[in-house]
Amino acid sequence: MARHRLWVIAWKDALEFLRDRRSIGLMLVSAFLFPLLGLLVTGLKSQQQAPVVVEVCDSSKYAAELAALLLEALRDYVSFNVSIVNLSACRPVPGAAATIAIPPSFGANLSSLGGTAVIKIYEAIGNPAAVDAVGVAESVMQTYSEKMAEARVRILAEKAGIDINPDTVLHPLKIVREGVTPQGRPASPEEAQRASVARFLAFSVFFVLNPAALAVADAVSRERESGTGELLAITPLTGFEFVSGKALGSLTAALVAGGVDFLAAFAYAAATGFHVADMGLVALHAIETVLAVLVTMAVTILLTLLVPGQRAATLVTSLITGTAIMVFFAVLFVDVAALPLSVKTLLYLVPYTHTALAIEAYALGNLETTLIHTALLAVVTIASLIIAAAAYRPERLVKRH
Amino acid sequence: MTLEQMEQGSRVLVVREAVKRFKRGPQVGPISFTVHSGELFALIGPNGAGKTTTIRMVLGIYSPDKGSVLVCGVEAARARGCAAYVPEETAVYPRLTGWEHLVFFSRLYARGRRDAEKLAHRAAEYTGLGDDLRRRVSTYSKGMRRRLLLGFALALETPLLVLDEPTSGLDVSSSVAMRRLIRSAADAGRAVLMSSHNMLEVERLADRVAFISRGRIVDEGRPSELVRKYSASDLEEAFVRAVGGDG
Numbered sequence: 058m059a060r061h062r063l064w065v066i067a068w069k070d071a072l073e074f075l076r077d078r079r080s081i082g083l084m085l086v087s088a089f090l091f092p093l094l095g096l097l098v099t100g101l102k103s104q105q106q107a108p109v110v111v112e113v114c115d116s117s118k119y120a121a122e123l124a125a126l127l128l129e130a131l132r133d134y135v136s137f138n139v140s141i142v143n144l145s146a147c148r149p150v151p152g153a154a155a156t157i158a159i160p161p162s163f164g165a166n167l168s169s170l171g172g173t174a175v176i177k178i179y180e181a182i183g184n185p186a187a188v189d190a191v192g193v194a195e196s197v198m199q200t201y202s203e204k205m206a207e208a209r210v211r212i213l214a215e216k217a218g219i220d221i222n223p224d225t226v227l228h229p230l231k232i233v234r235e236g237v238t239p240q241g242r243p244a245s246p247e248e249a250q251r252a253s254v255a256r257f258l259a260f261s262v263f264f265v266l267n268p269a270a271l272a273v274a275d276a277v278s279r280e281r282e283s284g285t286g287e288l289l290a291i292t293p294l295t296g297f298e299f300v301s302g303k304a305l306g307s308l309t310a311a312l313v314a315g316g317v318d319f320l321a322a323f324a325y326a327a328a329t330g331f332h333v334a335d336m337g338l339v340a341l342h343a344i345e346t347v348l349a350v351l352v353t354m355a356v357t358i359l360l361t362l363l364v365p366g367q368r369a370a371t372l373v374t375s376l377i378t379g380t381a382i383m384v385f386f387a388v389l390f391v392d393v394a395a396l397p398l399s400v401k402t403l404l405y406l407v408p409y410t411h412t413a414l415a416i417e418a419y420a421l422g423n424l425e426t427t428l429i430h431t432a433l434l435a436v437v438t439i440a441s442l443i444i445a446a447a448a449y450r451p452e453r454l455v456k457r458h
Numbered sequence: 459m460t461l462e463q464m465e466q467g468s469r470v471l472v473v474r475e476a477v478k479r480f481k482r483g484p485q486v487g488p489i490s491f492t493v494h495s496g497e498l499f500a501l502i503g504p505n506g507a508g509k510t511t512t513i514r515m516v517l518g519i520y521s522p523d524k525g526s527v528l529v530c531g532v533e534a535a536r537a538r539g540c541a542a543y544v545p546e547e548t549a550v551y552p553r554l555t556g557w558e559h560l561v562f563f564s565r566l567y568a569r570g571r572r573d574a575e576k577l578a579h580r581a582a583e584y585t586g587l588g589d590d591l592r593r594r595v596s597t598y599s600k601g602m603r604r605r606l607l608l609g610f611a612l613a614l615e616t617p618l619l620v621l622d623e624p625t626s627g628l629d630v631s632s633s634v635a636m637r638r639l640i641r642s643a644a645d646a647g648r649a650v651l652m653s654s655h656n657m658l659e660v661e662r663l664a665d666r667v668a669f670i671s672r673g674r675i676v677d678e679g680r681p682s683e684l685v686r687k688y689s690a691s692d693l694e695e696a697f698v699r700a701v702g703g704d705g
Binding site for chain 2: 061062065066068069072073076077283284285286287288289290291292293294451452454455
């Protein structure tokens with residue numbers, strides 16, 4: 058067996074990939090999509106000057122006080138252009154993202170023990186800035202409402218001649234939340250943040266995996282379709298040389314994907330202010346991406362060699378990438394460990410499940426589970442390549458006429 | 459050496475009652491023919507007649523379900539390195555340069571790096587592409603791509619050269635150049651098997667032809683003999699008469 062042929066195939070495939078600007082460009086765009094979107098939204102929001110009007114139609118000190126609080130809170134956000142107008146009758150202001158109307162008798166209702174003061178918010182439909190402005194206003198009014206409720210409790214307590222803490226009357230039920238690790242140990246805020254970021258990182262593998270998978274998935278069908286498979290079929294190439302060469306060639310694509318992913322994850326971490334003490338999570342993410350690309354390559358080489366015909370090969374490739382997105386979405390929203398055994402087994406048969414679970418396990422500090430999932434990915438890759446090498450026949454490289 | 463032994467010795471390709479069946483699609487064969495060294499043998503027939511399947515059996519890509527295909531005296535599948543091939547499609551890697559293309563295939567065939575380099579240089583000469591070899595294949599015309607493939611096939615200096623529709627889709631001057639190279643390969647002592655549905659080209663180029671229709675060889679002989687046999691004005695007419703309108 059002349060092993061050099063293996064390297065010749067790998068060299069050719071690597072060269073072809075590195076000159077495929079479209080795939081590399083797509084990989085870069087996809088990988089940086091998340092951080093870029095974040096930067097774009099933040100940048101655009103900082104430029105936006107959505108008009109928000111606070112209408113004061115009541116002359117009480119309460120109305121003035123609330124209006125001042127609203128003005129202060131909304132002005133903290135550069136994206137709102139806030140103004141206060143004093144009117145006798147409140148109405149929506151045309152062109153405003155949100156109009157917060159403090160109606161007449163607001164103060165009277167608020168200051169009486171049994172009254173309910175009403176604030177009317179006119180929110181421009183289909184306007185995202187309106188949603189943001191209303192969110193800020195509601196938060197201010199909630200705090201103000203609590204302050205007024207406390208005052209009422211104090212008055213009632215005084216009238217009843219009892220000494221009472223208004224907070225216990227207003228909040229008889231308190232919820233205390235604490236994050237714990239899977240082992241039941243209290244989780245530090247860093248660990249909690251790391252775990253939540255890991256879920257998004259696990260999902261984001263898809264973005265870089267998709268173009269890389271498409272670039273390597275047609276490693277065999279491309280030869281078949283272009284007719285070069287026929288030329289390869291008559292060379293002294295063995296199945297081992299062909300499949301190993303293709304695998305090594307795809308390693309270039311996988312490493313580029315891993316490198317791009319590393320940079321993108323790093324950018325994402327930097328953009329969100331998330332600091333990974335040892336950069337381990339970001340590095341593992343890149344490694345898992347490399348393995349995900351390799352397992353895609355191995356499975357598609359095997360299936361393309363087994364399934365004759367270009368259409369079938371294209372279908373296989375689409376199925377694999379489709380499955381990848383389903384799994385990455387599912388793992389983002391579902392606790393896989395809590396699924397019934399039958400469903401869990403099915404998910405475990407999909408290699409990408411292990412990609413996502415390895416990243417999550419690492420973020421939770423479970424190194425053993427990380428290694429198991431990573432090893433499973435490697436085993437599926439190697440096993441698929443071995444079977445593919447055994448399934449290799451020169452006639453499987455040619456297009457049927 | 460007897461005349462018979464000499465005759466056997468010059469037989470580079472022997473196809474004997476070869477049959478290829480497919481799960482879907484018609485079977486090809488039984489088919490028989492022989493190509494000697496220095497001879498240009500053409501398979502002519504319409505699309506779907508079985509030319510490509512026959513060629514694939516000759517190249518060892520398909521194993522015959524019945525009968526045998528011997529190249530250089532051994533079963534085609536084990537005769538790697540005995541046949542060079544130029545496919546109908548311009549099967550090239552567009553992102554490689556012409557030179558890289560030649561180096562790639564040279565390394566697949568040669569035993570060592572030095573041999574591969576020699577082979578690539580020889581192929582480069584045969585292609586006649588000169589400085590164009592530095593350019594990416596994606597920038598080549600169809601004729602240049604075909605020259606790249608034929609150049610490499612000639613450089614392999616195998617006893618058998620197989621060409622599938624070698625001039626299909628080429629302009630007039632490229633076709634003329636291609637025919638000259640093919641003829642000179644046969645004149646240099648190589649056995650050449652080519653398929654074509656360009657009857658006029660075959661009539662001028664081939665030493666012997668076989669009419670193939672519906673997976674079987676309908677008739678075989680020298681072009682002039684076949685024209686005479688079917689009382690035709692040219693090979694095209696002879697073919698139509700031979701296949702009885704089936705072609």
